[in-house]
Amino acid sequence: MNHDAVAAIKRQVPFLIGGTITGIIMTYFFGFPITLLVNSIMWYLISLMVYKLVWRKNGLTDQMILLSYILKKIKRQKKCNEPRD
Numbered sequence: 001m002n003h004d005a006v007a008a009i010k011r012q013v014p015f016l017i018g019g020t021i022t023g024i025i026m027t028y029f030f031g032f033p034i035t036l037l038v039n040s041i042m043w044y045l046i047s048l049m050v051y052k053l054v055w056r057k058n059g060l061t062d063q064m065i066l067l068s069y070i071l072k073k074i075k076r077q078k079k080c081n082e083p084r085d
Contacts, residue, residue: 005069008062011055019043 019039026035051059 002065002069004065008065011051011062012066015043015047015050018046 022042023035023039026039030038047059051057051062
């Protein structure tokens with residue numbers, strides 16, 4: 001795995017865990033549609049502040065690194081699964 005992708009995943013894990021925990025609690029009290037919207041906005045803002053204050057970078061760069069890594073894996077998998085004539 002690419003070093004940049006591993007570092008990006010390590011920085012994203014606390015936000016995934018926190019979003020999951022608060023999402024479960026909020027869903028119990030408010031329902032799924034409201035929780036989806038509010039929890040997503042809340043954790044996006046939290047991650048934006050943490051990225052700016054702690055890592056001094058833009059959080060979107062990590063998301064783009066992860067997205068490009070996943071798209072490369074999908075393209076590679078499609079090439080391997082294509083039928084040969």
